[in-house]
Amino acid sequence: MQKYDYIIAGGGLAGLSLAYYMNQTVLREKSILIIDQDTKTKNDRTWCFWEKDNQNPFDAIVHRKWNKVYFHGTNFSDALDLGDYSYKWLKGIDFYNFVKLDLLTNPNIKFVNERIERLKDTPIGGFVITTENQYLGSYVFDSIKPLKLDLEDCHNMLQHFKGWEIVTDKPVFDTTCPTMMDYRVEQRGTGVRFMYVLPESTTRAMVEYTVFSDKLLSPTEYDAELHKYLKRFLKIENFTIEHEEFGVIPMTDEPTPNHAGEHIVRIGTSGGYVKASTGYAFQRTQRFTQQLVKDLVTLGKPSLPKKNFKKRFKDWLDSTLLNVLLKNRALGKDVFTALYQKNPTPRLFAFLDEDTTIFEDFRIMSTVPLWAFTKGALDALRKRF
Ligand SMILES: Cc1cc2nc3c(=O)[nH]c(=O)nc-3n(C[C@H](O)[C@H](O)[C@H](O)COP(=O)(O)OP(=O)(O)OC[C@H]3O[C@@H](n4cnc5c(N)ncnc54)[C@H](O)[C@@H]3O)c2cc1C
Numbered sequence: 001m002q003k004y005d006y007i008i009a010g011g012g013l014a015g016l017s018l019a020y021y022m023n024q025t026v027l028r029e030k031s032i033l034i035i036d037q038d039t040k041t042k043n044d045r046t047w048c049f050w051e052k053d054n055q056n057p058f059d060a061i062v063h064r065k066w067n068k069v070y071f072h073g074t075n076f077s078d079a080l081d082l083g084d085y086s087y088k089w090l091k092g093i094d095f096y097n098f099v100k101l102d103l104l105t106n107p108n109i110k111f112v113n114e115r116i117e118r119l120k121d122t123p124i125g126g127f128v129i130t131t132e133n134q135y136l137g138s139y140v141f142d143s144i145k146p147l148k149l150d151l152e153d154c155h156n157m158l159q160h161f162k163g164w165e166i167v168t169d170k171p172v173f174d175t176t177c178p179t180m181m182d183y184r185v186e187q188r189g190t191g192v193r194f195m196y197v198l199p200e201s202t203t204r205a206m207v208e209y210t211v212f213s214d215k216l217l218s219p220t221e222y223d224a225e226l227h228k229y230l231k232r233f234l235k236i237e238n239f240t241i242e243h244e245e246f247g248v249i250p251m252t253d254e255p256t257p258n259h260a261g262e263h264i265v266r267i268g269t270s271g272g273y274v275k276a277s278t279g280y281a282f283q284r285t286q287r288f289t290q291q292l293v294k295d296l297v298t299l300g301k302p303s304l305p306k307k308n309f310k311k312r313f314k315d316w317l318d319s320t321l322l323n324v325l326l327k328n329r330a331l332g333k334d335v336f337t338a339l340y341q342k343n344p345t346p347r348l349f350a351f352l353d354e355d356t357t358i359f360e361d362f363r364i365m366s367t368v369p370l371w372a373f374t375k376g377a378l379d380a381l382r383k384r385f
Pocket of ligand 1: 009010011012013014015035036037038040044045046047048049115116117144245246247248249267269270279280281282
């Protein structure tokens with residue numbers, strides 16, 4: 001059996017971010033094994049996120065960034081000023097290549113392309129069984145454990161989307177401003193539906209149909225909605241599809257124990273890095289893996305996440321939004337319109353990043369449909385706490 005100081009199970013966003021930050025510190029002297037069943041040589045996802053500049057090392061490979069975004073809601077359309085923030089688009093393949101290139105300079109870091117069958121905590125370390133080998137790590141960082149997503153006392157939604165990277169025969173896209181949310185599309189059933197548009201040039205853009213709901217749609221429904229949107233709102237008749245993206249992100253308040261055992265630490269989606277009320281994970285993954293590396297350097301072990309009053313309060317707000325959407329207590333597009341119309345976008349971004357005080361949170365929550373959120377908040381409290 002091969003032994004390592006650290007084994008990273010899953011070399012996707014969380015696994016590679018963790019390895020990257022380890023490689024910038026004294027931890028680069030440790031033996032580190034990254035196991036992934038995939039070679040990560042395809043552009044398998046698009047990451048969008050907001051951030052102030054120079055917060056993480058990936059600014060150099062950001063594909064596009066903007067300082068304003070279009071928002072189209074219920075009787076409200078505007079180009080929102082992002083203040084100190086930028087809205088950034090990073091291609092999965094650029095991230096994988098950038099990080100792998102950095103890690104390749106370190107002979108202590110090894111990649112294997114194997115499928116993990118089992119992870120087990122033992123008194124002497126985290127034990128990993130793959131289709132080909134067995135490994136033991138002082139710590140195993142697990143980003144492959146699937147969430148349950150069916151716990152009765154939790155709110156479980158899915159964020160599912162299909163995107164087309166299209167090329168048009170005429171210039172139609174405004175390259176200075178992406179559309180972050182367009183709720184003018186038909187709203188049906190539980191949850192909320194919107195489009196977003198990321199322009200690459202005046203004739204090329206990623207157009208994505210996104211749904212927050214408890215069930216996926218049939219494949220033809222995503223296509224039909226994309227066709228309708230291109231024709232009705234973007235007035236595009238002729239285009240070619242160069243690339244397609246489909247994804248499902250869990251939006252859940254399911255508890256995710258970071259320590260799955262003495263030697264197994266969950267990271268990424270498995271570790272609760274996805275913000276339950278938005279599905280955004282990129283920027284949180286950078287924060288959480290940076291903190292994990294700091295703990296490993298200073299304490300020699302991962303610290304338990306702090307579940308203080310502020311954190312519990314913010315989790316409760318996430319649960320409340322999910323409750324409002326799942327129980328159809330208010331129209332999702334009205335909720336998001338109220339938030340973006342009545343609050344400066346930088347304040348909203350800080351709120352969603354959990355960087356605001358509880359006083360500021362109350363101020364923001366006073367702008368959403370009050371009765372729906374009061375009922376949702378009480379129900380979430382009863383269910384979850
Ligand atoms: C298409 C798509 C688009 C997204 N867009 C955004 C966005 O715009 N902004 C945002 O903030 N978030 C976005 N997300 C959400 C989130 O940022 C990503 O899902 C992110 O990749 C999660 O990181 P992770 O490390 O948990 O999982 P992943 O990046 O999926 O990494 C998990 C890795 O584990 C490997 N693996 C799984 N099982 C095994 C096994 N048994 N054995 C070996 N290897 C295994 C996989 O191959 C994968 O490489 C998106 C998600 C998807 C799916």
